[in-house]
Amino acid sequence: MLDIKLIRESPDLVRAGLQTRRAPVDIAAVLALDERRRAAITEGDRLKNARNEISRKIGLLKKAGEDTSGIQRQTREMGERIAALDADVRAIEDEQRRLLLAIPNLPHASVPVGEDATGNVVIREWGQKRHFDFPAKDHVALGEALGLFDFARAARMSGAGFPLLTGPGARLARALIQFMLDLHTTRHGYTEVAPPFLVSTAAMTGTGQLPKLAEDMYHVPGDDLWLIPTAEVSVTNIYREEIIRDPLPIKLVAHTPCFRREAGAAGQATRGLIRVHQFDKVELVKFADPATSYAELEALVGDAEDVLQTLGLAYRVLQLCSGDMSFAAAKCYDLELWAPGHQGWLEVSSCSNFESFQARRAEIRWKNPQGKTEFVHTLNGSGVALPRLLVALLENGQQADGSVVLPEVLRPYLGGLDRLTPKT
């Protein structure tokens, strides 16, 4: 949510920023409501001040045993006008909040202007893309031969897009999760949390998924709860409606399943594990001092990259352009792994600084060193998403005989296993 004061004081700057995103927004309607709201408040406060003084007087007169019925009748009328004005203010504020919640964040000055994904910029590449002197298989072929998953049986119980990992596949997934959690907690200084997977509408609104993205999420109507599409939601909401007293930054890491309806994504790279309705992810979340949040973003990207580097997988870092960034982000980097079987890049992480956009929605504040209460900056990034990491690992590690060599750092998590071999 944007600051109404910023919109009021710099409407042209706000218009220009929103222009570079896909959604052009009517700022004039918000400003008109703001005008009406302030007028009603000023008038209401004036009346309340008068009423307070008279009420105080009535108390004194009554104590002195005097008749106050005339003056009371007069104040009663005043009370009715106050109640009407209060109702006006409430209605205006509801409408204003409704409009503000639908306005996306402003892009940071360093974000390239662009229409869509073609406007994204490659910042750097790391590692050598693997080449094989045999025909490379994709992860579906490899995984089926190795007995890592069973899409047919999973589809029978849940429909397409709900993977069933089996035997060594399930164990490899668990090893990767534990490896990532250990890396972030011991090497990067994050504190591990295990949050709820179902959250309230208020929590979803706090991080910006609602009201816009209701169609993309699973809803449990009986209890009015939502399945999280990312741990970002639960972890960021840990401090909702709080003034943080601990020193910043606060760095948290969580492993959770993620649930996404992927409405409208039918036909798009839906084979195998590339795009699924349920997947596991290790998520990094930071609550940062606004003065240093962009340095924290670079560090966060580095922490996610470290996962890929430690596993020895080639990747590239993209900076998203204004038109391709998600609703709440002010600046965003994507990490993409090279997948030799698909001959393409796979997004495994998205690292964003939301500045105060989420904090304002969720009312997450702190006491800055000057003693002022202000909104924190929130950041998060995948560190990283599991299924596509698994895809890249299989496709990069494949051998001519169909086996897959596993990275050394994973072997302690697999009882020393160094290679997956096809079922006989």
Next chain:
RNA sequence: GGAGAGAUGGCGGAGUGGCUUAACGCGCCGGUCUUGAAAACCGGAUCCCGCGCAAGCGGGACGGGGGUUCGAAUCCCUCUCUCUCCGCCA
């Protein structure tokens, strides 16, 4: 699911219609004293909104919302959450 109790500042905890401008204690910050610290003493502290160039002035907030009243932390209704007991349960 049933019955009961409760929700007050960073924490504990008073407060049953009008000097409450939320007592008191702990903790916190500043000051005095001290070589330094502790103790003692003095002082200060919340958040939101509006008006104002500013100093400042005003309004609102005692879990959320609504009501009664000239006036509500206090009375009424309602919702949420917490705790205790019972039932069920991995």
